[in-house]
Every structure is written in structure tokens, then in C-alpha cells.
Amino acid sequence: MIRFENVGHRYGMGPEILRDVSFHLPERSFQFLSGPSGAGKTTLLRLLFMSLKPTRGLITIFGKDRSKITRSELPLMRRNIGVVFQDFRLLDHLTTYENVALPLRVRGREETSYRADVIELLKWVGLGERMHVLPPILSGGEKQRAAIARALIEQPRILLADEPTGNVDPQLARRLLRLLIELNRLGTAVLIATHDLGLMDQVDARRMVLSGGRLEIYD
Ligand SMILES: Nc1ncnc2c1ncn2[C@@H]1O[C@H](COP(=O)(O)OP(=O)(O)OP(=O)(O)O)[C@@H](O)[C@H]1O
Numbered sequence: 001m002i003r004f005e006n007v008g009h010r011y012g013m014g015p016e017i018l019r020d021v022s023f024h025l026p027e028r029s030f031q032f033l034s035g036p037s038g039a040g041k042t043t044l045l046r047l048l049f050m051s052l053k054p055t056r057g058l059i060t061i062f063g064k065d066r067s068k069i070t071r072s073e074l075p076l077m078r079r080n081i082g083v084v085f086q087d088f089r090l091l092d093h094l095t096t097y098e099n100v101a102l103p104l105r106v107r108g109r110e111e112t113s114y115r116a117d118v119i120e121l122l123k124w125v126g127l128g129e130r131m132h133v134l135p136p137i138l139s140g141g142e143k144q145r146a147a148i149a150r151a152l153i154e155q156p157r158i159l160l161a162d163e164p165t166g167n168v169d170p171q172l173a174r175r176l177l178r179l180l181i182e183l184n185r186l187g188t189a190v191l192i193a194t195h196d197l198g199l200m201d202q203v204d205a206r207r208m209v210l211s212g213g214r215l216e217i218y219d
Contacts, residue, residue: 001027001157001189002048007057009043017043019213021057025191027157030184032200033193035210041193042086044210045160048191049083050074062157082151082188084161088143090135090150096142097122097131100149118153125149125179141172148179158189165196173199 002025009018017040025031025048033041046052047059050066059066062080069077090099097118098105104114122131125145135143144164151159161180165173177199184190191208194200200207207218 001025001062003058003060004047005058005060007047007054007059009040009047009052010055016055016213018047018054018210018215021210021215023208023215023217025158025189028184028187028189029206030181030190030203031192031206031208032203033191033208033210034195034197034200037195039210040213041210042162044215045083045162045191045193048158048160049081050078079154080157082154082156082159084144084147084151084159084164086163086166088135088147090138090143090146092135095132095134096127096138096146096149099135099146100153103150103153114153118149121149121153140168141175144168144172144176145179148176152183152188156188158191159183161190161192163194163196164192165194165199170198174202177202 005022007018007021008016010016021044033044035041043052047054050061050069053066061077094102100122101114101118119131122128125148127142127145127149130138130142135146138146165176168176173196180190180192181203209216209218
């Protein structure tokens with residue numbers, strides 16, 4: 001589904017942050033991406049989301065060569081990639097429901113065509129009772145689930161989550177992990193970037209570990 005071959009990345013004239021990174025993310029797979037702070041996890045996620053271009057190597061995303069994907073093709077390609085950012089990035093002046101529906105509204109869809117889907121998804125992440133609330137009064141765990149729902153509303157083929165348990169207590173982190181495992185069972189590939197060893201120990205999943213710019217994979 002997504003393949004990296006000898007990918008390298010440097011910012012400007014700086015040192016190479018990623019070196020000869022090669023891996024394949026199959027459909028329906030589940031994996032963790034870890035490594036010390038500054039190892040390049042966010043950089044790798046940005047390459048996957050196509051908000052950065054590699055400075056060398058080959059990236060193939062859904063069968064297409066990344067270097068041949070034009071700016072105008074990006075929005076359509078990105079619908080297949082859901083992203084949960086470290087800081088959730090919810091819009092404070094929109095309700096939970098409106099935040100989750102936003103990607104569809106931006107695309108010009110009529111509310112009647114998606115309302116039921118948004119409500120169903122909010123119920124699935126456990127926010128059925130909180131859909132008309134503004135993000136500033138949601139708890140950390142609720143914000144996180146709202147961000148996951150927003151990432152899933154377009155039924156992406158892969159979900160990328162950057163340190164999704166960074167701001168929540170261990171119990172909430174476990175609940176979140178169960179939600180992501182369930183999502184994966186339903187057919188979505190999942191990649192969780194984290195340095196939370198406790199979280200990784202709860203699942204027998206593939207581990208991708210970045211260190212010194214190189215990637216090691218433990219299946
Ligand atoms: N826009 C940028 N310009 C220059 N250097 C950058 C930029 N973004 C990241 N870096 C550098 O690239 C390296 C990797 O950063 P990155 O954010 O990918 O690491 P990370 O593994 O996600 O770290 P953390 O776990 O702390 O979030 C760091 O040395 C960082 O300073």
C-alpha cells in the first residue's frame with residue numbers, strides 16, 4: 001500500500017535526519033513507530049502524509065510514485081490517510097460534531113448526506129453525548145477521540161497517529177489503544193508513533209524503531 005525505498009531526508013542544508021529508510025506498510029496492518037526524541041518520527045509521518053518530499057529515495061503511495069503526484073492531486077490522495085496530530089488541532093469555535101463533519105463540509109457535501117454517518121462515528125468513539133460541546137470543555141481523552149473521529153470520517157485506508165497518548169493517563173491510553181485495535185480489525189491500517197513503551201507492550205504488533213537516522217523493523 002505504501003512503500004519507502006532508501007528514503008533520506010534533510011531539512012535545508014542540515015544533517016540527514018532519515019537515512020536509507022526502507023519499509024512496506026501493507027493494507028490492514030498495525031504497527032508502532034518509536035525512537036528517541038528527535039529521531040525523526042514526525043518527519044517520517046510528514047513524508048507519509050505527503051506534507052514533505054524526501055530529499056532522496058523512492059516513496060510509493062497507493063501505487064503512485066510520490067515524486068509524480070502533483071499538488072492538485074494531493075487532496076484526493078490524502079483522503080485515504082487519516083491523521084491524528086499530537087495537539088489534536090480541533091477548532092475551538094466549532095462543536096465536536098462540526099469538527100468531525102468539517103472535512104466533508106469543506107468538500108461541499110450536503111449535511112443531510114453525512115449527518116447520520118458523523119453521529120454514528122461519534123457514538124463509536126464514545127462521544128455520542130458530547131457532540132454538541134465545544135472542544136475547550138472536552139477532557140483530554142474526549143479531545144483525542146474527537147480528533148480520531150475527524151481523522152476517520154472519510155474512511156481512510158490508513159490512520160497515522162502522532163503520540164496519541166501523550167496527554168492522557170495510562171487508563172485512557174489503554175482505552176484509546178483498544179479503539180485503534182478495533183479500527184484495525186475493521187480493516188484500516190494503523191501506524192502509531194509513540195515513545196510510550198508501556199503502550200507498545202500491550203500489543204503484539206510490528207515495531208518500527210528509528211535511531212540515528214536509520215530504521216529497524218521488528219516483526
Ligand atoms: N522544519 C524543520 N527544520 C529544520 N529541522 C527540523 C524541522 N523539523 C524537524 N527538524 C529536526 O529534525 C529532527 C527530527 O525531528 P522530528 O520532529 O521528526 O523528531 P521526532 O522523533 O518526532 O521527535 P519527538 O519525539 O521529540 O517529537 C530534529 O533534530 C529536529 O530538530
